[in-house]
Amino acid sequence: MTGHGGGRAERRSGGPGPLPRPRPDQHLPFGGPSWAIRATGSYLPGDGVPSAEVSESLGLDPGWIESRTGIRRRHVAAPAEAASDLAAAAADRALRAAGLxxxxxxxIVLGTSTPDVIAPSTACRVQAMLGARRAAAFDISAACTGFVFGLQTAVGWLATQRGSAPYALVVGVEVYSRFLNRADRATAALFGDGAAAAVVGPVPPPYGFGPITLGSDGAGADDVLIPAGGSRAPASADTLAGLGHTIHMDGRAVRDFIAEIFPRLVGDAADAAGLKPADLDLVVPHQPNPRLVASLAGGAGLDPAQLAIAGQDVGNIGAASIPYALDRAVRDDRIGPGDLVLLAGFGAGLTWGHTLITWPPT
Incomplete structure (x- = not known):
């Protein structure tokens, strides 16, 4: 991979040496410490369902899904598993990795579109399952950008709290399998179940988050949605018969949104830091369609090797997509101290967000 200062591999080959110092505007304007991801963890239910099996269930050639999306398999929660179960397992692994x-x-801030129940929050159930009695807990509903929105919330909370436990858990989880129309190739081909989490805590400068930039466009709220089950269309015999409790997606509108927003997020983040996209050590995007996202690398000024793509093994796992790919990159030793790691999220709402992290030492 290319990267600032010659890339991680080159920096390590000459011994520890001084780590590159990022620009001052990469850090948050709060006094005291910076904040960063200290550890990650993830959890996938079951053994995985091959795309060939899903293709055949849709009456398609066995290779149809993988050839168009790059997705080889996805995982499906067991009948007794809910979002909180997956989330608690991922959060526990992240805490263990952090030594906490x-x-x-x-x-505990949890991003999901598929909560256990409409209310109370799934985060409160996760708090009880972990035994995190000192933690405030709530959900964020920002669809596939939920993890990035959650990071902003965690950093703001950590910077302003006094006397509280000094770490935050940011979790993304989806159990999309409960909300799929199995006959709809536009959605059944893409979505899977999974959870991933990150521990956010204090780090010394120059490490930590740069600005976390968020955006929304409610004019596109109907591009991807579960139309029934809320206050506008409460559950009824008609909503059940009309499959209103399953995911509905305008595939063309979503594809156009992704093709426009991903290069823009990369360019905006690089420009704000005074960098070129090629200077980034790793870019972790949301990946609803891994093949599509990878195809956009060149237009964003990136080499495909700069991308952390893990969706081929899990499909679209929504708010868990970015933290799962990040956890995979950590476990595969693709990130080292001082690396510039860009998280780029986008999803239903429409929502989007990005942040550039100067990765801290383990």
């Missing part, structure tokens, strides 16, 4: 226990957590 639940008593060290002051905040």
């Amino acid at each position: 226990d639940a008593a060290d957590v002051g905040l």
